Amino acid sequence: EPEVTQTPSHQVTQMGQEVILRCVPISNHLYFYWYRQILGQKVEFLVSFYNNEISEKSEIFDDQFSVERPDGSNFTLKIRSTKLEDSAMYFCASSTTANSGNTIYFGEGSWLTVV
Amino acid sequence: AQKVTQAQTEISVVEKEDVTLDCVYETRDTTYYLFWYKQPPSGELVFLIRRNSFDEQNEISGRYSWNFQKSTSSFNFTITASQVVDSAVYFCALSEGSNAGNNRKLIWGLGTSLAVNP
Numbered sequence: 001e002p003e004v005t006q007t008p009s010h011q012v013t014q015m016g017q018e019v020i021l022r023c024v025p026i027s028n029h030l031y032f033y034w035y036r037q038i039l040g041q042k043v044e045f046l047v048s049f050y051n052n053e054i055s056e057k058s059e060i061f062d063d064q065f066s067v068e069r070p071d072g073s074n075f076t077l078k079i080r081s082t083k084l085e086d087s088a089m090y091f092c093a094s095s096t097t098a099n100s101g102n103t104i105y106f107g108e109g110s111w112l113t114v115v
Numbered sequence: 116a117q118k119v120t121q122a123q124t125e126i127s128v129v130e131k132e133d134v135t136l137d138c139v140y141e142t143r144d145t146t147y148y149l150f151w152y153k154q155p156p157s158g159e160l161v162f163l164i165r166r167n168s169f170d171e172q173n174e175i176s177g178r179y180s181w182n183f184q185k186s187t188s189s190f191n192f193t194i195t196a197s198q199v200v201d202s203a204v205y206f207c208a209l210s211e212g213s214n215a216g217n218n219r220k221l222i223w224g225l226g227t228s229l230a231v232n233p
Contacts, residue, residue: 033220043160043206045220056220091160103150104221106160 002026004107006092012113013082021077021110023092032075033093033104034067036060043091049075082114117142119209121224128197129232136192136227138207144168147211149183149190150221154204163205166190197231204228 005024013019025032034046048055049067066078075094079086089109095102118141128134140149151163164174166183174181178195194201208221 042225043223103162103165108159
């Protein structure tokens with residue numbers, strides 16, 4: 001069964017360093033998302049992406065964050081200068097359409113620890 | 116404003132017991148979708164079910180069943196004859212139909228942590 005894959009599964013980085021989280025969405029999907037989950041808290045929407053541009057972003061997704069689809073398969077989330085509060089599980093997701101009834105499929109997550 | 120409430124933070128049951136996880140939602144839209152996801156200890160989010168606001172039929176899938184009641188804005192999830200492998204955090208989520216097009220996102224509850232003990 002097709003799945004969303006994410007790398008790395010776990011990354012430890014020093015505060016102030018840049019981090020890139022990578023994702024390979026399901027191949028026939030057109031809409032891509034990043035969500036995050038701080039330990040013990042709810043899952044939060046960060047950004048949605050379609051046709052090589054951001055469709056919507058939350059207030060969490062400030063200038064320190066960026067997304068990119070550098071080629072036909074990868075979808076990346078970059079955090080320019082990490083802060084301690086960026087420590088979280090970051091989930092990439094994809095769907096065939098943005099229709100609100102369409103299921104979003106999630107990857108296994110990338111656990112980011114900022115020290 | 117949209118909101119999803121899962122009032123049960125943690126539930127602990129003994130194997131083979133039935134357990135119901137509650138989900139109450141708030142939305143102003145008449146068209147919306149509700150989801151349940153499972154997050155096992157390994158951390159991934161596993162899709163379980165999607166239900167649209169026009170379909171109030173209950174659904175059963177093996178040991179899992181869902182009860183959607185628009186009158187009480189609830190979408191509860193029951194596991195029958197629970198097993199240790201059901202131990203996970205279960206999230207209820209809402210997506211509004213008025214945001215069709217490019218701007219679709221899920222609004223999540225805080226999750227219910229289910230522990231099934233042998």
